[in-house]
Amino acid sequence: MADCIFCKIIAGEIPSKKLYEDDLCLAFYDIEPLAPKHFLVIPKEHFASAAEITAENSSVVADMFEVIAQLAAQEGLDGFRVVTNCGPIAGQTVHHLHFHVLSGKQLGSFN
Ligand code: 5GP
Numbered sequence: 533m534a535d536c537i538f539c540k541i542i543a544g545e546i547p548s549k550k551l552y553e554d555d556l557c558l559a560f561y562d563i564e565p566l567a568p569k570h571f572l573v574i575p576k577e578h579f580a581s582a583a584e585i586t587a588e589n590s591s592v593v594a595d596m597f598e599v600i601a602q603l604a605a606q607e608g609l610d611g612f613r614v615v616t617n618c619g620p621i622a623g624q625t626v627h628h629l630h631f632h633v634l635s636g637k638q639l640g641s642f643n
C-alpha cells in the first residue's frame with residue numbers, strides 16, 4: 533500500500549534489521565526499542581490492524597505466531613510479551629498490522 537512504512541520495508545525501499553522472512557511474513561528489530569529485545573512481526577499482505585482479521589485471512593496470524601515462537605527459541609528469550617496496538621486510542625502509529633515482541637527485562641504491567 534502506498535505511503536505505508538511497513539509495506540516499504542517489505543519492498544526493501546526502507547532498510548531494516550531483519551530477523552526472519554518467508555512468503556507470508558517478515559520480522560525485524562524495532563527502530564525505537566522499548567526493551568533490550570524488541571522486534572516486530574508483520575504480514576506481507578497489508579492489513580491496517582488486527583481489526584481487519586477475518587475467517588478468510590486469519591491463517592496468516594497463526595503463521596506469525598509460529599514465527600514468534602521460533603524466533604523466541606532462536607534468540608534464547610527467557611519469556612516474552614506479544615502486543616498489538618489496534619487504533620490510535622491504543623497507541624497504534626503504523627497502520628499495518630504488527631505484533632511487537634518484547635523481552636530481555638522484567639516488563640511492567642499494562643495501563
Ligand atoms: P505501534 O505504535 O503502531 O504499535 O508500533 C509501531 C512501531 O514501529 C514503533 O514501535 C516504532 O518504533 C516502529 N517503527 C516505526 N517506523 C519504523 C521504521 O522505519 N523501522 C523500524 N524498524 N521500526 C519502525
Ligand code: ZN
Binds near residue numbers: 536540578627
Ligand atoms: Zn502496509
